[in-house]
Amino acid sequence: MPMRPPIHRPAAWRAQPRRRPQPGDAHYGTASWKRLRAATLLRDGGQCTAIENGQRCQEQAVVADHIVPRREGGTDDLSNLRSLCRLHDNRRHREKSRH
DSSP: OOOOOOOOOOTTOOOOOOOOOOOOOGGGGSHHHHHHHHHHHHHTTTBOOOEETTEEOOSBOOEEEESSOGGGTOOSOGGGEEEEOHHHHHHHHHHHHHO
16 A cells, blocks of 8 residues: 655744634625625626726626725615625725725
């Protein structure tokens, strides 16, 4: 029976503890939010709604983004949600963190 080869590591190597996901807003784990996210992505055809240089982004949407953030009084109404790809969502969060 074949044996597994030994694993060689530098002398100072230490195993890093596994990181658990940071607990975010519990709201985003609820079934009602997941349904609303799915409805938003379906409404927008699964495509990012960001506009750049007069053209709509062609990437697949993966995020339902609040236009007016919840912490600023935005609601979970479909009219306050839009679909974004990962790139545009990351840009949006950078912009939000500057304020």
